[in-house]
Structures are given as structure tokens and as C-alpha cells.
Amino acid sequence: MKIIPMDQSTLPTLDPLIEHIRKKVSLSPEEVRETLLSFKLKNIKKRQFIIQPDFVATHRNYVLKGSFRAYVVDSKGQEYTIQLAIEDWWISDYNSYIFQQPATMFVVALEDSEVAQIDYSREQYLKRYSPTFETFFRIMAERSTAFQQRRLIANLTQTAEERYHHFLEQYPRLVQRIPQYALASYLGMTTEFISRLRNQKKKAKS
Amino acid sequence: MKIIPMDQSTLPTLDPLIEHIRKKVSLSPEEVRETLLSFKLKNIKKRQFIIQPDFVATHRNYVLKGSFRAYVVDSKGQEYTIQLAIEDWWISDYNSYIFQQPATMFVVALEDSEVAQIDYSREQYLKRYSPTFETFFRIMAERSTAFQQRRLIANLTQTAEERYHHFLEQYPRLVQRIPQYALASYLGMTTEFISRLRNQKKKAKS
């Protein structure tokens, strides 16, 4: 019943999710049970979309394996990466999910991936079921705000080159795994520009 | 329906705050009482700082009257406006407040103002006192995330001119009240550039 396409693999479990939640709030056995009942495992193939514009984002996604990119596309077809996610991160179109309105973003798998999904109504149920979940989602939202604010500040105050280097320092692992165009559009610059930065570095090294 | 001119003033009350909270959650009489006990009214003179770098932001501030600007200053002395707030908005350095760490921002009054302040430990108490408050702050944080994401997308996808015009459409009232340099650094452009945009418009009109 479980099809595990990748070469070597662990049996997929929700353990990392429970761990993740327990870093923020303490869960009773019943709360753990409710959590396990609320989230569904899902395998997502590389290049597969889990959210698309005009459809309501019905789920919040916790990445168990793989990586994702959330992006918007402007009228000229230009893509802008809004969020990136690897293991132990969450991803969705929050404007769509929170307000249950049509999405404006695409969210696509960059690798063969596995996510734990909770749907909107089940999340509401969880929060009613126990204030612990209310607290958990409150903490998530707060951190998310704080994170976005730091990103906004970086975008306003730093040059393209500084943003690139700081990202490299902060997320060296992530950089290895995502394509250059995803990184470029996340940092608000062109792939050509990143390419030049990398090349300059090579030159300087030798 | 009540237009209150700048000079003479009404007796300050927390009524607008209670109204504000009740738009998001329903409050029992006891919860109203706890709210009233938790928030303190404070008068802030124009140019007065309520948050400064290196000091922990001890309060969350709800604006009852007046306006505020939150900004960071880079090594070259350049200022970048991170947040603006008028009546019925909240303002703080959230990275500082949420994590109770030293602030990186200044928050300054742009006009003679009045705020309702709650301090960090009292907020924690409120959330323990009733899950309603947990819910309220969760909703606040979620909307804040959604708002910031929209701003980030605007910054990534739009030209300086587009950002200026969209801001004008969305917040015509706000624009009247804040100095040009505050708007410019909020939108990520120079005051010179805004000045030119305004001038071009005048030309086109006549």
C-alpha cells in the first residue's frame, strides 16, 4: 500500500511533525492522537503542483521530505519566488489558506517529496478541540511574521550582492538543493546576475 | 461620523480597542474587564520614540490617536521605514517584542499621539487567562503575515512608480498625513523620485 519510489528509503511517518510541534507546545497523548488523525501523508512528484492560482489553498503543508517553491507570475510571465521550503518547513499560499480565498501562487515540488497535509476545516476543529493547538498556530504565525519582516528588511536595505552572500551564509544547504533561477527570483534578482556573482568568486579564488 | 479636529480633544477611552478586538473574537464581560486592566493609555508627543535599538520592545501598541513610523538605519545612516501606523493599527518591533530580544528599530510618533499599551508579561497572562485571547493574538499574527506577504510581493513584482500609485489608491488618507520621506523609504525609493512622480502628475493634469 505504500509505494516508495526512491532508491533507499525510510518508512514515512508523522514522527518529525510531532517532534516539530513539541518544540513549541507540549502535547498530551490525546492531542498527539488528534494530530495524527488530522494530518495525511502525501507523496508529491517533482514538478507536481500542490497549489495553483484561482483554486483555494485547502491545505497547510509540512514538508517531511523533498523541497518546494511558491511563486507568483506577473503579466509579462516573470516568476517571483515567494517562499522556499525543505524538510521541517511549512508551505502554502497563506493569503489563500487563511482567508480561504482563491490562491495567487503556484506551489510546486522541486524534488520528489513527501508532505503532511492538514485541511482548513480540520485545523479549525483542532483549535476548538484544544487551546494548545490555538497556541501552536499562534506561535507559527508570529514566527512567520518575524521571518517575513527580516526578509523585507534585507530586501530594502541590502544590495543584490549582499543579499546573495547572506543567503549563502544562512542557508548553505538549501542553496545546494534548489535551482539557480529559484534562488534568483527569491532574492529579487536575475539568474544572469547570480551567475556573474558566482563567476567572479571563482575568478577571485584562483 | 465624528470628525475630531487636531487641536481640541475627546476624553481618551479604550472603547475603540474593545471594538477592535470584538471584530475578531467575542468577549465576555470578564474578558472585557481583563482587557481594560491590561492596557494602559499613554500620550506620546510628536518626535518622541517609543522603541529604540538595543532596548527590548516591552510593549505592543494600539494607536488610538496620531501616527507612528517604525524604521531601521543602516551603516551609512540611510533610513528604511518598515511599518507605518495610524488609528486602529498596531505597531511595535515584532522581532524584539515576540522574542523579547533587543530591538533593531526605532518607532517614533509622527504626530502628537495616544496609544494603548500592553506589556509582554501581561499579554502572556491574558493568553493563559482565556483561550479567546490566544485566538485573538493568533488572528492578529496571521493577518500580519498575510499583509507582509502582500507587501513583499508588491516590492518584488512592481516598479517604483507602480508601488507609489498603488499605495496612493489603497491608503489615500494615510498619504495625506505622513511626510514624503517616510512614504519614500516605506516604498523603497528616494524622496527625489517621489517628488518627480508627483510633479509629472501635476504636469499631466494641467
Add this chain to the structure above:
DNA sequence: CATATTTCTTGATCTGGTTCATTTTTCTCC
């Protein structure tokens, strides 16, 4: 109400990063 300070305007010049076009490298999948 006069003067000092802050904010806004205007012109000239400059530049970080884009755009466009082409080539090279790296994936992907039968």
C-alpha cells in the same frame, strides 16, 4: 513675525542590475 530648521523640488550625472541574444553545460528519460 522673523529666523532657523526641516522638508520638498529640480537638474545633471551616474550606476547596479536588467535585458536580450547566443553559447555551453547539465539534466532527463526513453
Add this chain to the structure above:
DNA sequence: GGAGAAAAATGAACCAGATCAAGAAATATG
């Protein structure tokens, strides 16, 4: 493992918006 597709690199020309400088308007303050 080889053809086709996707991603990255490279060069040349360009431009949106910044920077610098200096004056004009608006606000604050004694």
C-alpha cells in the same frame, strides 16, 4: 548512452532609479 530539453554562463547594450548638489517652500520656535 544519446537526443532533446532545461538550466546556467557569457557578452554587449541599456535603463530605472539613485546620487549629488543647490535652491525653494513649508514648519517650527523663541
